[in-house]
Amino acid sequence: MAYVAIKGGAKAIEGSKLAYDFLRSRQGEGSQPLDTSTIENQLRLLHSRVISEGGVYHPKLASLAIKQAQGDTLEAAFALRAYRSTMPRLAETEAMDTSRMRITRRISSAFKDIPGGQMLGATTDYHLRLMRMELLDESAEAFMAISRSWFDGLDVAQIPDTFPKVLEGLRQQGLLAEAPHNPHQDLPFDITREPLIFPVPRSAALATMTRSEQGSLLALAYSNMRGYGDIHPTVAELRVGFVPVMLPHPISGKPMEIGEVEITECEVVAMYESDEQGGKPSFTLGYGACFGHNEVKAISMAILDRSLQKGMQGTPSNPSEDPEFVLLHIDGIDSMGFCTHYKMPHYVTFQSDMDRLRATQSKQAAEDQKS
């Protein structure tokens, strides 16, 4: 009988877990379990995405999450986030100084000539998306040769570690408003410790976006680019690299480097606005930053940051300018959980729905008979 379907839950769950795990092994004899270090290094963009959406900088656990989720980015980020719930927060860092970023890539679309020059770094931007058939059957020797030849003909000592920020130049020319305040004086909103109550400060919006699901963020930013918005962004600088994380020394209190995190950072310059106090009009800014190498996410975030700031000043004229609309719908963990919960039984509520429909239908039938 149909009733049986919801019974015996414990056995069903156990069987389903086994089936899920079994599918990892279906490559068959001669296959090897996936090495987590391979995931971190060879699937580095997938890894970046998970570490960014998971919101915990733990490269090793992010690889494990990808392995156990069989490559599902949402599931993997989800496992990382749940791990985070078991950890107390022990310390707070100062705001990171990204001008000290050890850079692997930086470009500007606003200026041809930026101090230090454009550094393409590792990007697929100019790849021809043709199938590289030789990778189908790659020999270990050929693979190792790639890393052996990496520093050939390079004077490593000559490569600078970091570069000045592009926006500083614009500020000096008076085209950009001064940074609004000293970020060190203003404690950032911690979305993992405080609920969002609207209106929210910009730091809460930025924190929500940096953990958000990349596709959701892109979709909303894209709506703004296509016409449901008027930001007209120009990428002033997009940089990828490693930023030192500083904490006060437990005894001396002096800030010391405890490690570094790889991040992607994007600053966009947008339509200029007149100063409210009657000063000179200047360009406006949007900012995006996230863990790992995720350029689409950082750019989308910078665009949405700008559109949200615009919406918060006046009345939002489209969804991408409405903080409630954007911030409450971009979290992958929240949205996937609610989406998948529809697979659970809803017998009770559907029973109640049927009761209302039947009551409504019989009322209507009775009235039709009268007329």
Next chain:
Amino acid sequence: MNDEHFGFLDEYAKKEVRRATLKAVAIPGYQVPYSSREMPMGRGFGTGGLQLTLALIGRGETLKVIDQGSDDSVNAVNLRSFIEMTCPGIHTTCRTEQADLIQSRHRIPEKPLREDQLLVLQVPYPDALVVVEASEDKRKLLHGEADYSRLLVKLYEDIVKFSEITISHRYPTRINNHYVIDPSPIPRWDVPKLHQSPALILLGAGREKKIYAVPPYTQAIPLAFEDVPFRVEDFSDEQGQRRSCVRCGCNSSFLDEYVDSATGEQVYRCSDSDWCNQQLELQRRVEEVVEVANG
């Protein structure tokens, strides 16, 4: 999972849930925001209720977990075994009367609760006003002013259009004459159980990050009109006879409707599986007594 400490969450997180709970009890029906943590199961699977349970349960206490009226359904099993795993020293039960704490999705047990019991309801949408106002910022104002006119207009429009109020479950309910709550997707059948309940009822929405409460012996009145009163689900058949459970014969419980796959007949069964089992047991005992009496 071997080195987790009691209750999965770190102590700061549990403390925050308890503080939000105290505030929720102090202001009946008010939705207290809290920074809901990610749990290792999907948001929307009961993470709000789970965080309440984990923050409130202690060693030696007894827990019951229900989903859709059943202790055995997949999600209830999953939640219960997670709580057992992370809270060593607690007991679990399927019996309503044995439980100190009951976490439930979509149902309030048929058996009346006692003062020493605590009911935690999982909530997908905490705000009853969401059907008439999309913005949370604006909804907060409406709640503050106890302005529920737009909800009443919605009910009125239903009557004009369909001659019936069409809200089936999660029926908006006014608590202590002020805040109107979404009582979680319990059927209308369960709404009267909120009113003057001897047990404390806590409602937790994990994804929407809200905790609210119906404290013991508090007014909980479903929104309605004098001439169109609140009605619960009707289980009478075409002849107007109250349908009964095919398993235990109870004709006073909320019923699940389904098609018997053998006969193709439409049959009804108690939605609350513990209630159904206890009714059966009672009958067995009565039969035994009758047999003994008849010698």
